[in-house]
Amino acid sequence: MTARQHDSSVYEEIQANDQFQELKRRFRAWAFPMTAAFLAWYLLYVIMSAWARDFMGTKVFGNINVALIFGLLQFVSTFGIAWAYSRFAEKKLDPLADEIRHGIEGKNE
Template identity: 80%
Template sequence: MTTQHHDSSVYEEIGGSDRFQELKRRYRSWAFPMTVAFLAWYLLYVVLSGFARDFMGTKLFGNINVALIFGLLQFVSTFLIAWAYNRHSLAKLDPLADELRHEIEGAPSGEEEVKA
């Protein structure tokens, strides 16, 4: 029972720390605007498909029209966002999260870890 109480107090302490708050700020400052941008882009596609049928049906070359290009760009943007998040996470989130994890676990951080 004391271990569970100890664990919860450690997590409450870390959760209230400035470094954890910074980690949350870094995550939110990237994730929220990117989510809004992606949803706006997706809704633009949906709205144009429903209300600007002539525009979306405009043939660009052969049987390829604006709607098809926009649809394919949805997939491209999804992969670009995932790639960009990975880069952001590796540069801004993971180092701080690793420090916090090592602090909680009591293990050395960074290069000091023993590799098996």
Template identity: 75%
Template sequence: MSDDKRATGTVYERFQASDEFQELKRRFRRFAFPMTAAFLAWYLLYVVLSGWARDFMGVKLFSSANIALVFGLLQFVSTFAIAWLYARHAERKLDPLADKVRGGVETEAAAERRDDLGKAEDPR
């Protein structure tokens, strides 16, 4: 982190403004927002089809299973798939950068605590 960013605010405010933290937020948002939109669209499609395309959703596929049942089960499958994709994304793209940011925050916070203790003990 540059010296000009060390001058103002708390440790957390300075790191929040850092390039590393901003990149971490960008990486998270690049995954989370599109995936959330896609899942909500998929869920809305299921709800809309269930409400207004009953004939289509009632089509038997095999035995007593119809399209509605399969779509409903696919909601669970897609939820687990998204969770798995997010875990993979976090492990590869987010965690290394988050570890770096956390290490910097912890180091700087510890240094500030030492400085504060030193000032409190200094009788001048």
């Protein structure tokens, strides 16, 4: 068996593993809804900027208007999602990924 055939069989074995399927399921269960929520939030900002100009131009204090606050909240939400994902991955994904890796490494020794 060549090294390339060995590598592909290892990858196929990992992909067929129930733990790997669970890892993918956990990732998707978090990533897809969060992506949809963020895109909806972003599109709300774009739509409001295009069709609710009077509202978005409303001054909140000084020269700060609703549009500027919404725009800054886009950055805040991006960093918040990144922080939340790192916590989620640390608790739910990394332990399972470590189990899978150690199981595969143990078989290849």
